[in-house]
Amino acid sequence: MDLGIKGKWALVGGASKGLGWGCARALALEGVNVVMVARGADVLNQAVADLQKEAPGVTLIPVAADITTEAGRAALFSVAGGPGKDFDIVVTNAGGPPPGDFRNWDREAWIKAVDANMLTPIELIKATIDGMAARGFGRIVNITSSSVKSPIDILGLSNGARSGLTGFVAGVARTKIAAQGVTLNNILPGKFDTDRIRTTVEATAQKTGKTVAEIRAQQQAVVPAGRYGTPQEFGALCAFICSQQASYITGQNFLTDGGAYPGTY
Numbered sequence: 001m002d003l004g005i006k007g008k009w010a011l012v013g014g015a016s017k018g019l020g021w022g023c024a025r026a027l028a029l030e031g032v033n034v035v036m037v038a039r040g041a042d043v044l045n046q047a048v049a050d051l052q053k054e055a056p057g058v059t060l061i062p063v064a065a066d067i068t069t070e071a072g073r074a075a076l077f078s079v080a081g082g083p084g085k086d087f088d089i090v091v092t093n094a095g096g097p098p099p100g101d102f103r104n105w106d107r108e109a110w111i112k113a114v115d116a117n118m119l120t121p122i123e124l125i126k127a128t129i130d131g132m133a134a135r136g137f138g139r140i141v142n143i144t145s146s147s148v149k150s151p152i153d154i155l156g157l158s159n160g161a162r163s164g165l166t167g168f169v170a171g172v173a174r175t176k177i178a179a180q181g182v183t184l185n186n187i188l189p190g191k192f193d194t195d196r197i198r199t200t201v202e203a204t205a206q207k208t209g210k211t212v213a214e215i216r217a218q219q220q221a222v223v224p225a226g227r228y229g230t231p232q233e234f235g236a237l238c239a240f241i242c243s244q245q246a247s248y249i250t251g252q253n254f255l256t257d258g259g260a261y262p263g264t265y
């Protein structure tokens with residue numbers, strides 16, 4: 001299926017690996033030019049070089065920056081060869097907050113989590129949405145977490161900060177920008193095989209005294225699909241939400257978790 005977004009410009013956060021990389025790759029394979037942001041230059045430059053081989057016809061621009069800072073966002077909006085703030089597609093994503101016990105989190109830990117997983121997406125939306133509306137096309141996709149629907153005990157910082165973003169997005173999606181070709185949606189990953197899951201699995205292993213292999217097997221056994229998801233599967237959903245075909249879908253939360261969420265709705 002041609003998604004009808006060839007030649008558009010996308011911004012993808014956390015794009016050097018994992019779910020952000022999956023989104024950047026799927027968009028690039030659809031002919032979308034991508035500004036790919038991540039903190040570490042080496043891994044990012046390698047990811048861009050590899051993806052350029054798969055998608056030779058598009059422009060891929062790496063920006064090594066911390067997207068949760070004002071300076072990082074200024075860098076990606078002013079990168080040479082990029083579209084400035086005139087992105088057609090914005091995929092907001094940064095590293096998730098650390099796992100732990102809420103009794104040990106002080107104000108600073110909360111501010112950091114809210115900054116990264118709520119206020120940064122809001123700043124990116126604020127900077128780009130009116131331009132999208134003026135041009136009559138825009139897609140904003142926030143990578144959040146299944147923890148928004150089904151909280152995870154050791155990820156209280158994530159449960160809280162991402163729920164705040166979800167409420168904000170639900171409101172903005174239904175303003176007049178909905179009639180101007182701009183959609184805002186969230187993708188809620190369950191368990192995907194990335195570096196992030198390796199960190200949380202290690203934390204659970206330490207907490208429970210089990211091995212990493214045992215925790216991985218246990219986690220996959222309770223997913224009806226019987227396995228973790230892949231960044232490629234995640235990217236395919238992201239690209240579809242960014243497509244012309246998805247023009248009538250806004251303000252939604254797409255759970256992608258191999259059937260792990262046990263509810264009917």
Ligand code: NAD
Pocket residue numbers: 013014015016017018019020037038039040065066067068093094095096097143144145146147188189190191192193194195196197
């Ligand atoms: P990952 O660790 O594999 O990749 C994270 C990427 O984000 C890397 O490219 C890293 O360089 C980049 N990054 C991190 N902080 C950044 C920052 N401040 N500025 C710019 N780039 C930054 O992680 P992932 O598994 O792809 O997870 C992506 C998001 O999805 C995270 O917020 C994570 O908490 C959330 N999530 C992941 C899963 C999962 O199963 N993998 C499940 C639920 C939620």
